[in-house]
Amino acid sequence: MQKILTANNFEVIPLDEFTQVRFYTSVDPGSYVAPHWHDALEMVYLQQGHLRVCSAGAITELTPGRCILINSGTVHSTFCSQPNRAVVFQIPEAFLQHYIPEAALLEFSFADPARTPQEQAQAVEIKQILLKMQKINDERPEGGILEFNSLLFAVLLRLYQGFGHKLLPSEAAEHKGSLKRLRQVLDFVQKNYQRPISLDEIAAVAGFERKYFCRFFKRHMGETFLNYLNKFRLSKIYSDVLYSTESISAILEHHGFVNYKLFRRMFAEQFQTTPSDLRKSRQAQLSSSPPFAAAGAMS
Missing domain, CATH: 2.60.120.10 (Jelly Rolls)
Incomplete structure (x- = not known):
């Protein structure tokens, strides 16, 4: 699903003038x-x-x-x-x-x-x-x-x-507080993902020491920070592989994924294909007629 995200991976929800949803x-x-x-x-x-x-x-x-x-x-x-x-x-x-x-x-x-x-x-x-x-x-x-x-x-x-x-009110309040800290972290990732980000650096952004930050992030995001960072890069790379004509190596360099071996492994695990095969599949798809047409949102 295609979504509109702010700089901190916080999704923008446009409100319809008449329905407010x-x-x-x-x-x-x-x-x-x-x-x-x-x-x-x-x-x-x-x-x-x-x-x-x-x-x-x-x-x-x-x-x-x-x-x-x-x-x-x-x-x-x-x-x-x-x-x-x-x-x-x-x-x-x-x-x-x-x-x-x-x-x-x-x-x-x-x-x-x-x-x-x-x-x-x-x-x-x-x-x-x-x-x-x-x-x-x-x-x-x-x-x-x-x-x-x-x-x-x-x-x-x-x-x-x-x-x-x-x-419980205490559960809801804790969750809201955690999301507030996570927004700072994800905002930083959005702005800096194309360069290396160390655990010490990102922990400081959240206002935690490194060990506590690692536990905090995994508890609330369900994965380690480094895995999330690479998945975020993958999401950018996936889109560029599909919709641009840049070489795979140029796309990786642009989005800060410097470990090619790790990239190949993560890409295969996430998408069950290779970047070149994905691009070929997309080109074949475009050469045939679209399977269904889009319908607009209520305005």
């Missing part, structure tokens, strides 16, 4: 988005293709007809090796808090397939509503904004009643 049909020709988060609840309902989502340390392989929910503030990454099409629905925390006073303490345990028949029936209902919202978004009928908003709240009500549970 973001709802659109995503058509992604192929991408890798490194671990990031945003202050919004996110639902992705895959319609065509395949999408791998790594969220809260768990990997979900989305296939057509499946839906995933990612809680606000949850670190996640996405990868699709082939074109896919999905409904994407993002609800900012501020919107939730306006209608649900305890929203800052809420987490949603939505899963598809669900854990129980009752929850699965609710999940099916939510997906059916998302399809109705998509139809309105695409066709823009008279009175569509009113109908769209009524369906929006129907989804929220089902999520709140069927899948919501409260965190």
Whole structure:
């Protein structure tokens, strides 16, 4: 899925003028988005293709007809090796808090397939509503904004009643504080990833000593800092391999990946292919007709 990120890997959620949420049909020709988060609840309902989502340390392989929910503030990454099409629905925390006073303490345990028949029936209902919202978004009928908003709240009500549970205030406060420190770290990575970054340097950015920083980062991001840094570089390299004509060596140099042996190993582990084969596959894909067309977001 293609996303708009700020300098610190904090995702920008454009707010629709009439709905105050973001709802659109995503058509992604192929991408890798490194671990990031945003202050919004996110639902992705895959319609065509395949999408791998790594969220809260768990990997979900989305296939057509499946839906995933990612809680606000949850670190996640996405990868699709082939074109896919999905409904994407993002609800900012501020919107939730306006209608649900305890929203800052809420987490949603939505899963598809669900854990129980009752929850699965609710999940099916939510997906059916998302399809109705998509139809309105695409066709823009008279009175569509009113109908769209009524369906929006129907989804929220089902999520709140069927899948919501409260965190302890201390848990929520700790999580918010950790995200604040992580933003400083990821901002620094975004600005400096093309050069070497030592653990001592990045620990100082977070205001920690080196050992504590390593534990802190792994606990909240699910991996070591150096692994994250190289994955971030990989996300930039992957895009350039697909969409530029630069040589592979020039792309690596531009994005600061100096260890070619490590790069080859990580690229193969992450994408199950080589850079040259990926580029050939993309060129072959472009020579054929596109599998599906994009639909615009509601404005």
